[in-house]
Amino acid sequence: MTTIEISCVEVWREISNYLDEELSPDLRDRMEAHFSACAHCTAVLDGTRNAVALLGDGRLFQMPEGFSKRLYKKIQGLP
Amino acid sequence: MSIPRPLLQTNEAQLIKRICDGEREAFYELLHPYERMIYAIAISIVKNPADAEEVAQEAVLKAFSNLVSFRGDAKFSTWLAQITYNEAKMKLRKARPHLYESIDAQQQNEDGDYSPTDFADWRPIPSELLEVCEIRETLLNAINLLSSTYREVLVLRDVQLLSIKETTTILGISEAAVKTRLHRARLLLRDSLAPGFDGFWIKGQTYRKVRPW
Numbered sequence: 430m431t432t433i434e435i436s437c438v439e440v441w442r443e444i445s446n447y448l449d450e451e452l453s454p455d456l457r458d459r460m461e462a463h464f465s466a467c468a469h470c471t472a473v474l475d476g477t478r479n480a481v482a483l484l485g486d487g488r489l490f491q492m493p494e495g496f497s498k499r500l501y502k503k504i505q506g507l508p
Numbered sequence: 509m510s511i512p513r514p515l516l517q518t519n520e521a522q523l524i525k526r527i528c529d530g531e532r533e534a535f536y537e538l539l540h541p542y543e544r545m546i547y548a549i550a551i552s553i554v555k556n557p558a559d560a561e562e563v564a565q566e567a568v569l570k571a572f573s574n575l576v577s578f579r580g581d582a583k584f585s586t587w588l589a590q591i592t593y594n595e596a597k598m599k600l601r602k603a604r605p606h607l608y609e610s611i612d613a614q615q616q617n618e619d620g621d622y623s624p625t626d627f628a629d630w631r632p633i634p635s636e637l638l639e640v641c642e643i644r645e646t647l648l649n650a651i652n653l654l655s656s657t658y659r660e661v662l663v664l665r666d667v668q669l670l671s672i673k674e675t676t677t678i679l680g681i682s683e684a685a686v687k688t689r690l691h692r693a694r695l696l697l698r699d700s701l702a703p704g705f706d707g708f709w710i711k712g713q714t715y716r717k718v719r720p721w
Binding site: 444448451469475484492493497504507 | 535544551564623635662666687
């Protein structure tokens with residue numbers, strides 16, 4: 430079976446849904462066929478995936494020193 | 509290893525019951541896994557650590573005093589995230605009403621097609637490098653440069669790893685809006701990390717892979 434081609438613009442539109450596995454199997458296959466032939470879109474995909482991975486790392490947002498302690502002190506002060 | 513969700517929810521339900529029965533100390537235990545989430549949501553909206561801490565404290569106090577009304581329809585984490593989000597928005601409104609309105613009134617061009625600003629194929633930045641202050645700062649600055657509508661969705665979905673459904677509940681927007689905003693936010697973030705990050709990206713020329721990792 431041949432996969433119907435998909436344009437770069439259509440690929441960019443769906444990159445986020447592709448990463449979240451929110452696409453129909455048909456569209457996913459067409460995206461993958463496009464990635465295997467298009468270095469530009471693969472670069473956009475890889476870069477986006479890298480950015481998402483960095484965001485999900487617990488080390489990104491670091492709480493200020495003493496944050497927990499002050500939070501619990503606040504709770505202790507409740508009437 | 510993280511605790512399986514059904515077990516976590518059972519534990520939370522038991523903790524909530526104990527707290528409502530007067531055992532206040534159990535509130536620390538209930539809250540502990542979500543401290544970072546509270547802080548991340550708060551700072552992504554108010555943008556400075558001192559205000560974020562104040563928002564976190566107000567949100568926690570509100571959660572404590574309203575715990576008895578928590579029915580368990582949503583997960584405790586979603587409920588807590590929603591309280592934090594609302595407190596942060598309120599803080600922003602109080603502190604900068606004019607700015608808030610202007611940001612809110614901005615028409616986001618969410619429907620237009622997105623074109624990447626470049627096609628640099630860079631070697632992935634390993635997450636270990638988040639230990640390096642400069643790289644963390646670069647990423648945080650890139651997030652802060654996003655408009656608030658994009659930043660909020662990005663923080664809930666990609667930083668806190670909440671589901672699309674949870675994100676719609678917290679923000680009060682449709683699933684389609686979550687997906688569109690997330691999409692735009694991710695691609696904008698990728699763009700801001702790509703060019704010039706290590707000083708060797710020259711517009712119109714091939715990107716030189718010269719990163720030290």
